Amino acid sequence: MNDTPPEVEERYRAMLLQRTGEERLIMGCTMRDTARAMVEASLREQDPNATVKTIRKGVFLRFYGHEFDGETRAKILAAIESAAHRS
Template identity: 35%
Template sequence: MDGTTEEARKKQSEIIFSKTPEERFLMGIEMINYMRMVVENSIRAEQPDISPLELKIAVFKRYYAHEFSKEELERIEESMRVYHLQTHNTLN
């Protein structure tokens, strides 16, 4: 359901397209960052003691669970864990 009037939609477009491409790009980045923060906070609300790695995995699953099969998700999760161990190994 969309409650935005045609007049409001036109005004919104005018405002957005009056900005430079760089400003529009930065607006997009800000929106992406804001939505990631919303997703992370939602996960933290459900799992207050979640580790940084588990949070990354949970965010990935929240975004992409519908894009991959269960088996693919398991392989990706395992790859994320291996990568994390390799890049955070203090013995190197």
């Protein structure tokens, strides 16, 4: 769905392109950090006693889980589980 008028989209794009590459990178990193914080908060709301391992697995599944087949997803989750035991 796109309900933004084309002239507004063009103006927004022009404003973004006026920023330096560094500023755009910082914006992107900030947006990613905000998205991760929102996902973590959602996971903690669902399970207030969630462990770091549970949060890491949940973040992976929300952001990337759909990009892998079941077998690969299971291997990645097992690696997250294993890494949690080592730290």
